[in-house]
Amino acid sequence: MKRSEPARRGSGQGPTDPGLLARPLDFISEDHLRERQICAEIDRLVAAETFDRPAGVTILRFLNEELGVHLRDEVEDLFPTLARRCTDEDSIASVLGRIRHDQEQALSLLPSVRGAIANCLDAGADLSSEDREVLARFAAHVRRHLVAENAILLPIARARLTRGDLRRLANHMRLRRGLPTSQGVTSAE
Numbered sequence: 001m002k003r004s005e006p007a008r009r010g011s012g013q014g015p016t017d018p019g020l021l022a023r024p025l026d027f028i029s030e031d032h033l034r035e036r037q038i039c040a041e042i043d044r045l046v047a048a049e050t051f052d053r054p055a056g057v058t059i060l061r062f063l064n065e066e067l068g069v070h071l072r073d074e075v076e077d078l079f080p081t082l083a084r085r086c087t088d089e090d091s092i093a094s095v096l097g098r099i100r101h102d103q104e105q106a107l108s109l110l111p112s113v114r115g116a117i118a119n120c121l122d123a124g125a126d127l128s129s130e131d132r133e134v135l136a137r138f139a140a141h142v143r144r145h146l147v148a149e150n151a152i153l154l155p156i157a158r159a160r161l162t163r164g165d166l167r168r169l170a171n172h173m174r175l176r177r178g179l180p181t182s183q184g185v186t187s188a189e
């Protein structure tokens, strides 16, 4: 696991490398690998009899520090830009509607998911059967949203977004992370 670079492409093992922000669609795609990795961790937590504390800490940290900013990248920037750039043939409105629905469902479960994991960490308890059900539902919604985004939205975005759109997207994503903006944004391809 020890490599010279801090975050390898495609591993989903740690937070996405900010060096990828120059190619914002690649960054979002990498965030989705990370989300998939966390969903697998949640599945393991749900299936395990005894609560896995290190996994709980990893998941809670992702929920608190990474998921919110990823969803804002999409809801505040990627989705509106796509809606502006797409033609009627892309049927983007209905796709965005379905994805937003899954995001909202996941977000509505988020406080319970956080609470369940934090309680296990604080009290040294195991997940209750209700906790397991909430975590499983949460992971299912997150997975559905990222599958639809990878299969439909990102390919359309790569085809339709202009260099100016990508530059704006990258700069807003940098600002959201407290990083300086850059003029040297390149195409996503």
Ligand SMILES: [Fe+2]
Pocket: 032, 070, 074, 145, 146, 149
């Ligand atoms: Fe996403």
